[in-house]
Amino acid sequence: MTMKNVVPLCLLAVAAGLWSCSGTQQTSAPKGKVSIIPMPASISEKADSFLLDKQTVIVATNESDKKTAALFNAWLKELTGYELSIADKGDKNAIILHTGNDTTNAEGYTLTVDHNGVTINGNSSSGTFYGVQSLIQLLPVEKARAMFIPGVSITDAPRFAYRGLHLDVSRHFFSVDFVKKYIDLLAMHKMNTFHWHLTDDQGWRIEIKKYPRLQEVSSKRKETMAGRYADNKYDGKPYGGYYTQQQVKEVVQYAADHFVTVIPEIEMPGHALAALAAFPNLGCTGGPYEVGTHWGVYDDVFCAGNDSVFLFLQNVLDEVIPLFPSKYIHIGGDECPKVRWEKCPKCQARMKQEGLKDEHALQSYFIQRMEKYLNSKGKQIIGWDEILEGGLAPNATVMSWRGIEGGITAAQQKHDVIMTPGEFCYFDHYQSKGPNEPLAIGGFLPVNKVYSYEPVPTELNSDEAKYIKGAQANLWSEYINNNDYMEYMVYPRASALSEVLWSPKDKRNYDNFIDRLKVHVKRLELKKVNYAKHVFEVTGKVTDNGKGGEQVVLDSKLDGGKIFFTTDSTAPTPQATPYTQPVQVSQSGTIRAQVFLDGKPFGNEFSQTFLYHKGIGKKVTLATAADKSHSPASTLTLVNGIEGNAAYNDNEWFGFKGGNMEAIVELDSIQDIHQVGINTINVKGDWIYPPKQVVFSVSEDGKTYKEVYKQTAFAQEGINKVRGKLQQVRGRFVKVQMQNFGKIPAGAAGAGNPAWLFADEFIIE
Template sequence: MMSSRIVQFSWLFFLLILVGCGEESKTTFSETDVKIIPRPSEIQFKEGAFRFTKDTKIVVANDQTDVTSVLLDKFSKAAAWDLEVVDTAPKNNFVQLSLDAAMEDEAYTLKVSEDKVVITAKGKVGFLYGLESVRQLLPVSIESNELVANVNWDIPTVEITDSPRFKWRGFMMDVSRHFFDKEYILATIDQLAFLKMNTLHLHLVDDQGWRIEIKKYPKLTEVGAFRVDQEDKHWDARFTPELGEKATYGGFYTQEDIKEIVAYATSKGINVVPEIELPAHVMSAIASYPELSCFQKPIMVPSGGVWPITEIYCPGKETTFEFLENVLTEVMELFPSQYIHVGGDEATKTNWKVCPDCKRRVKEEDLANVEELQSYFIRRMERFISSNGRTLIGWDEILEGGLAPGAAVMSWRGFKGGIEASEAGHDVVMTPTSHSYFDYYQGSREAEPMAWGGYLPLSKVYEFDPVVEGMTPEQAKHVLGGQANMWTEFMPDNAQAQYMTYPRLAAMAEAVWSTKANKDWVDFSQRVVSLFDRYDIMGINYAKSAYQVTTEVNVDEENGALSIALKNEFPEADIRYSLDGSDITVASKKYAKPFVVNKTTEIKAQVFKDGTPVGVLFEKTINYHKAVGKPVTYLNKYHDSYQGGKEIGMVNVVRGSMNFHDGQWQGWLGDHMALVIDMEAPTAIEKITVGTLENQGSGIYFPIQVEVMLSSDGKTFKNAGIVKRGFAANINSELKDFVVDLEKQSARYIKVIATNLSTPPTGGKAWMFIDEVIVE
C-alpha cells in the first residue's frame, strides 16, 4: 500500500514539472522597456508578452516573403531557429503580415498580443518598418551572429500606429574623399533600414576621386579613381602631385557593384540618390580628360584639400555638355531614383572670366556675368535630366543667378537657401551644417579624433527640425525632409566612419521621422543607451562622446569664488568626481549639485553606467590665480560675435577649448587686444600668461606679440616684459599660452596688449582669440 502511494506521488510530481515547463511565465515588461528608435507616432502599452519559439510561424500573403528576412536571419543566427514562413495563420504563435491598401506607403500598425503579432501595412516598406520595430522590441542579444543561450525571446504586448513625418529621411556618404568598399555600403544600408531611414545619397564624384564606372569614358576610373598616396599627411598639408607620379590610392564601383547596391537598398526600402558633381569639385574628371576644362591643362588627381577650386568644367564648350549628358545617361540607367544630384557648390569662376569660350557663351546667351553662366549651366542640365523623367537636385548654390524651374534644392549653408527655394515654389531638403554635418566634432576636441571642425553633439542633431519657424503652410509643403551628411576628408577607414556616424544617425532618424509632439530628449537619451548595447553586439564602433563630462562655471563677482557644475548630454547621469586629483572609481563622490572652488583645484570626473566607467575621463586644473574676479577695463573691446565671459571673461579662470564656439573666447577681428586689470591693491607679480587659440582654416591666428606694462596709479605705465612670435603656417587647431616672465615686483595695475596679425596671407582680416589673462 505504501509503495503504491509513493508511485502515485512520483507521477504527480513529474506531471507538475511538465505542466510547469509548459506554462513558464513570460517576461514582465514596463512601458520603459519599449525603446524603439525612431519613436513611433502612437504607442499603447499593455500587460503581457508574446514569446517567440522555434515553432513560431511567419504568415505572409502575396509577394511579401522577402521582407521577412529582417526576423528570419536574426533568429537563424542568435537562436539557431529556421522559422517557417506560411500563407495561412495557425491558431496561435505566429507573426502575420496583413495587407491594407488604404494605408499610406510607409505607415504600419503593430499589434502584439500574447498569442500573436499582426503587422498591417500597404506593402513591403510598411512591413519592413513594422518588422524592424519588432526587432527593437526583442532582447538586444537578437543582434548576435552567434548562438545565444538562456534567452527568452519575449516582446511586450503593445499596439503601435506609426508613420513618418517627412518623406525624405536621408544620409549622404562621401565616398570620393575616401573610398568605402561595397560591403561597407551594404552594411550602412542595413543600419539605415534599422532606423527607418529611406534615402542613401552617394557622393560619387569630387576632386579627389571619381568612384563610378562609366563605360563610354573608361579613363574616369582608370585615372580619376586613384591619387598619389599621401595618407600619412594632414588633409590640408598634402603637396600637389607631379604629372606622371604613380597614383595607387583609391578605388571605384563597377556598374555591377552599383546594380547590387541599388537592388539591396531597394529590398530594404531605401532609395539611392547618385551625385555627379558639376561644374566644380571635378578635378578627378579633368585629370582624366583635360579637354573638359577651360584651358585643357593636364593635372593630377589631388591627394588632399584644394582651395579655391578653379579647375572646373568649361561651360563654353559644347563638348562639355555632350560629356555630361553621356555620363548622366549611364548613371540614370543604373539608378532608378527620381532625384539626380548634380552638386553645384563652391565653383570658383576665375577661369570662366577669362576663357574665350566662356566669354563667347556669356555673349551669345545674353548673360550678365559668370554667376548667370553657372545658372545657364544648371538650367541646361536640368532640362536634360527632366527630359529623361527625372528631377535635378543640387546644393543651395544652384539658386545663384536663378534656379531652373523643375529643380529641387538641398540647403546646406544654413536654412536660408531652403527658405528662399520654398518661397519660390521649389522642393527642399534641409541639411544645414548646424545640425547635419557629421564631419563635425561631437565632443571635446581634446578627447576626439581629428574632424573637420565645428561642434555637433548628439543632442544638437536631435534638435533638428527641417521646417523652420515662420514658414507658411505652403512653404512647409515643399520641405521634403532632412538629411545627415558624412564628408570623409578625415575618415580614412570604416572604423572612423562608424565613429562619426553612430549614434548621431539615430538622433537624425528620430528628428525626421517622429512628430514634434513625440520628440523628447530625456526620453530619447534613455532609449539610445539600449541602442548602444545593440551596437556593442553588432560590432559597430560608435562614439561615446555624449558621456563626456563638461563644466559650467559661474563667477561670484564680489569674492571671485567659482561655482562649478558638472554635466553631460544625458540627464541624471551618474557622475563621480574628485577635487584633489585622486583617481575616480565607483566609490568616488557622486555629483549632486554645483560646488564652490576658491583655490587652485585639480578636478577629475567620470560618468558611470551600472558601476562601470563610460566615456573619457574629464581632467581640468582650475588655476585660481591672483587676478580672479578683479575689475577689467577694456581699452579696445572684443568683437560682439565673441564676447566670452564679457567684462570678467579674462579673469574668470574658465579656459576655452579648441572649439572656438564654446562661449569662453573673446575675439578681435583685425584689431589688437588692450586691457587693464585693477588688482585693487599693490600685488607681487612675477608672471603673466595669456591664453590663445589658432585655427587658421577658420581665420583665427595667434597674436604676433604680447606686451605687459605695470603701474601703481593706473596712469603712468612702464614696460615690464614682451613676447614675440612671428606668423607660421599651421594646419592644426592649437591652444597656446603666451608667457611673459617678469622680474618679481609690486604693482596695482596691469596693462596687457596682444597684437593681432591683422592681415593674414590669405587676405582679409585675422581673428585673434584670447580666453584668460593669468596673473601669478
C-alpha cells in the same frame, strides 16, 4: 499566449530562462521595456505579451512582404539560431503582415502585440517594412530559444518624407559590403535615403563605359594627405577604387529591398579635378591636371564656356540615369571657385553671349542647362545651396549645408529643401573633447546637439514650412579612412537624427532617448557596429553659480556609474572625492572627473583646465553675433576661463566668416588692469586666418575708450595667444576689436571666399 501545447511551452520557457513552472500555468510574462528608436508617433504598452517560439509562423501574402519577413528572420536567427516558417495564412501563434494601398501616408503602419500574436498593418509595403523594424526592436537583445514580445499598440508614421544619410566615397573608398551594411543600418533606423557621393577632386568612383579613362586615370591618385591639412604631409602610397555598373545595380537593388532610395551625386561644375585629370580639354587652362591628393577646394573646375563639357556630362548622365530609379540626381554645385572662369576666354565669351552679369550668373547658367537636360530624361536635380547664387534653376531642390539660410531662401522661393546644416548634421565633426578622439575635420557635434536639431526654421511661415522635406547627415571622408572609423562617426549620432526626422516634435525627450539608447546600442553590437560610447561617459558643464562666478556640473548617463573628481590635476580614482554637488571654480587649475562602474573606469574622463582672471563670469557684449555654425550658446563662453583648443572642436570658439569681431567686458567696478589678452587661430587650410590686427581699449564709463594695446603680427600656425602687458591702467569696461583678414588669396584653399576669424577667452588680469 494561448493554451496550445501548455506543457512543452512551459518547459521551453524554463529552458530559456523566461520563467519557472510551479504547478500554476502563467499566461503572460512581466511587461518588457519598450525601447524603440525612433520613437513611434503613438505607442501604448499592455499588461500582456506574446511568446515567440520555433512554431511561430510569419504570414505574408505578397512578394514584398515575404522579402521583409526574410529580413526579420535574418535578425531572429542571430538571437535564436532558427528562422520562422513563412506561410500564406494563419491566425494563431503568428506574426501577420498585411499591406494596404494608402499612398497618401505610405510609410505609416500599425502594430499590435497580444498573447495571440503580432499583427502589422502597413499602409504600403514600406509601411509594413517599418512595422517590422519596430517589431525587431521589441525583441529582447539577449540570445534565447524563445522570447516574450511585450504587448503594445502602435500607430506610427514619419514626420518628414526625406530622411537621409550621405556617404563620401571619393576621398576614401568603401567596399560594396560596407555600403550594404551602411544601408542596412540606415533602414533599421527608418531612414529612407542614401546619398552616394561618387565623384570629387580626389577620385571618380563610378564606371562610365563610354569613358574608360575615368576608371583608368580618375579613380586613382598617387598619394593621400596624411594628418591635418595644415601639416602638408603625404603618405606616398597610390590609392584608388571604383564601383562597376554591376556593383552599382547590386547596391541599388539591396537598398530597394530595404525601402531606401539611392541618390547619386555627380559633382559639377566644381570638384571636378579627377575628371579633368583624364580629360584636360574640359578645363579652362587645358591642364595638365592630376587627381587631387590633398583636401580642400581646387581652383580648376569644368569650363563653362566649352560645349564639350556639357556633352561629356550628358553622356556620363546617360549611363548614370538607368542605374538609379530615384527621381533625383544630385549635381553638387558647391564650392566652385570662379578664378579660372574670370580669366578664361571661352567663359567670358559665354557670359557675353548669354548676357550674364558675372561668374555667379555663369554658374547658374551651367546648373540650369544641366537641369533642363536631366528634366528631359525625367529626372530632377538636387544641389548644394550655392546653386542659389546667380538665380536658382526652376525645378531644383536645395540641400542647405552652409547653415540654414539657404534653406530659408529656397523655401521662401517655393523650392523643396533638404536641411543639412554643418552645425547639426556634419558627422565628420568631433563628437567628444576627449584626448583620445581620432582626427576629424573640426567642429564639435555631440549626440545631444544632434538630438536638439529642429529642421523647420522658425523664420518660415506655415505655407513655406511645407517645402522643408526633411534632413540628412553628411559623412565627408577626408579623415575617415576605414569601416570602423566611419561607423564610430555615424553611430549613435544617426540614431539621434533618426528620431528628429521620424518622431513628432512634441514626443522628443533627450533623457528618454538615452534610456532607450542603452538598450539600442546592444542591437548595434549584434550588428557588429563600432559605435562611439561618449554619450555614457562623464560630462561636465560650466554654468553660472549665481554668485558672480562659475561652477562645473558633472553628469553621466551610465546606469550604476559613480563619479569621482579631483581639483589638483591628479587622475581621479574611486578613492577621490565623490561627486554630490557642483564643483566651484575659484582659482586656476584643472578639474578632472571619471565615472566608474564596478570600480573600473568607463570611457574618457572629463578634464577641464581653468585660467582664472578678473573677467570670468562678467557681462559680455558682442557688437556682431558670431556665425551660427561657430557660436557657443552664451557670450559668457568668451570669459569662462576656458581656452579653446587648437582643433576648435570644443564649442569654445566664436567664428566670424568674413566679418570683424568686437566685444566689451564689463567688470564689477573701476580697477587696476595689468594685462589684456585674447586667443585666435591660424589654420589656413581650414580657411581660418589670423586677424589683420587686434586692438584693446579701456574705459571707466563705457563711453570714452582709450587704446592700451595693439598687435598686428600673428605668424604662428595654430593658436596665437595675444597678450598685452599694461602699466598704470584703470577701468571698468574693456574692449577688444579684431579685424578680419578678408578674402582668401588665390592659390590658397578656399581662394576667393571670405576668411574665418576665430576668437576665444577674453582675458583681463
